[in-house]
Amino acid sequence: MGLCFVGEIAIPAKLLNLEVTLVGGQSFRWRKLNLIDAKSPLFQGVAYNAYWQLSQTDSAISYKVFPAPDVPNTNTHKAEYYLELLQRYFRLNFDLNKNMDKWRAAHNHFDTITPHIKAVRVLDQEPLENILSFICSQNNHIKRISAMIDWFCSKYGQSIGHFSEREEFTFPTLSALKENQKELEVNLREAKFGYRAKFIAQTVAKILEFGGESWFTKLREMSYADARQELVRLPGIGYKVADCICLMSLGHLEAVPIDTHIYKVAQTVYMPEQLATVKTVTPRIYEEIANHLRNIYGPYAGWAQAVLFCADLQQFQTTKESAKKPTDKEKSESGSAKPKKKRK
Numbered sequence: 089m090g091l092c093f094v095g096e097i098a099i100p101a102k103l104l105n106l107e108v109t110l111v112g113g114q115s116f117r118w119r120k121l122n123l124i125d126a127k128s129p130l131f132q133g134v135a136y137n138a139y140w141q142l143s144q145t146d147s148a149i150s151y152k153v154f155p156a157p158d159v160p161n162t163n164t165h166k167a168e169y170y171l172e173l174l175q176r177y178f179r180l181n182f183d184l185n186k187n188m189d190k191w192r193a194a195h196n197h198f199d200t201i202t203p204h205i206k207a208v209r210v211l212d213q214e215p216l217e218n219i220l221s222f223i224c225s226q227n228n229h230i231k232r233i234s235a236m237i238d239w240f241c242s243k244y245g246q247s248i249g250h251f252s253e254r255e256e257f258t259f260p261t262l263s264a265l266k267e268n269q270k271e272l273e274v275n276l277r278e279a280k281f282g283y284r285a286k287f288i289a290q291t292v293a294k295i296l297e298f299g300g301e302s303w304f305t306k307l308r309e310m311s312y313a314d315a316r317q318e319l320v321r322l323p324g325i326g327y328k329v330a331d332c333i334c335l336m337s338l339g340h341l342e343a344v345p346i347d348t349h350i351y352k353v354a355q356t357v358y359m360p361e362q363l364a365t366v367k368t369v370t371p372r373i374y375e376e377i378a379n380h381l382r383n384i385y386g387p388y389a390g391w392a393q394a395v396l397f398c399a400d401l402q403q404f405q406t407t408k409e410s411a412k413k414p415t416d417k418e419k420s421e422s423g424s425a426k427p428k429k430k431r432k
Contacts, residue, residue: 090157090249093167097149097174103184105207106131106144108398114211114336116221116234117241117259121252132252134241136173136214139248139256149174156248156258178209182391191392194384197357201399208398210391211336215304216295217259218337219322222329223287239279244268262300265292287324294322304338312340327374335390343390344378350397351377358384 110118110131118133131142137159141152153170175181184207192198198205224236244260265272272292276285295303298318307315315338319330334343346354346369354377355363366373378389385392 091155091165093153093155093170095151095153095167095171095174097151097171097180098147099149099180101144101146101207103207104144104149104178104180104209106142106149108206108208109178109211110142111230112208112398113225113230115213115217116224116230116237117217119234134248134256134258135177137246137248137258138170138173139251140174141251154249154251156246159246159258176212179212180209182209182388184209187388187391188395191385191395194386195358197396201396204399205395206398208394210341210394212339213337214259215307215333215337216262218333219291219295219319219325220288222332223284223291223324224281226284226324226329236279236281236284240276243275243279262292262296266296269293284324290323291325308338312342315340316343327371331378331390335394341388341390342382342386344381344393345390346374346377350393353396354380 107120107129110133111120115133115135117135118131121130121132123130128143128145131140133140133142137156139154139156143150151170151174153174155165155170188198188205192202220240221233221237224233228236241257241259242255244264245257248256248258250256268275269289269292273285273289276288279285281288298321299306303318307318310318312334315334316327316330319325319333320327325333328345328347331343331345334340335345344350348369351363351369355366359377359380362376363373369377381393382389
């Protein structure tokens with residue numbers, strides 16, 4: 089099985105919820121495994137050219153990490169390297185408690201949703217994986233996106249090893265995709281990627297044209313606005329996907345992706361008058377909502393949006409679940425309870 093490093097990071101569960109962070113739609117390379125003899129689930133996934141197994145208690149994250157063999161990095165044989173990688177991946181230098189207090193003070197909606205808030209952290213992903221994954225995410229659902237990315241990695245990535253009855257692979261490098269550029273679109277179409285095949289093949293070509301890894305470095309160093317304008321030069325990338333990439337892999341935490349769910353929250357809570365008659369999220373409306381949330385929540389508005397999204401989704405699910413199961417009182421009041429037999 090090769091090298092394996094084992095470690096633990098002391099962090100309260102209230103500051104990092106593995107489930108909403110890893111399998112909530114930011115990355116598509118993680119799986120939750122419920123073990124019969126374990127107190128908490130095991131999360132398995134690939135990040136930074138390594139396969140990880142993570143579990144959580146109320147006070148810590150335990151991890152096992154298996155690096156890919158022959159990855160050209162002099163630090164891949166050092167345990168502290170992977171500890172630092174995991175800290176970077178979860179952005180553990182970001183003080184979530186402090187910022188949550190600021191967001192609560194900025195708008196009372198945060199107090200309203202407090203019972204449903206979970207400690208979602210914005211992952212720090214590798215840009216190439218983030219870009220190509222979110223091209224796959226368009227008009228798609230998480231299970232299918234994950235299957236597409238798994239195929240893509242098995243076809244063009246490097247084998248890490250065999251774990252939990254499946255082979256795990258690194259995300260393909262730009263150089264590997266460049267070597268297979270001629271047949272890339274054809275292979276993706278044969279693998280049922282549909283119209284996304286063309287976008288992925290063209291995007292890889294454009295990234296190489298723009299400078300490859302050095303272009304990603306420039307995007308991180310640019311202002312958020314400039315980085316987003318650069319990203320929409322890529323085929324199939326609009327402002328929403330560009331904002332996801334800015335937020336999740338380029339360090340621009342003021343980027344606020346506006347999807348249908350966040351639009352509805354804005355329409356009902358943040359901008360009810362302005363959005364009362366709006367039926368379509370045009371580019372202008374998109375900007376108005378994003379700017380409004382940035383004005384409220386400040387330089388980390390994108391992270392605040394992630395918390396809002398998860399909390400509102402949890403609130404919706406809780407409400408939906410309670411609606412499925414009426415209380416005895418509700419049954420009685422609605423007449424659905426069985427009537428008592430009259431005494432003769």
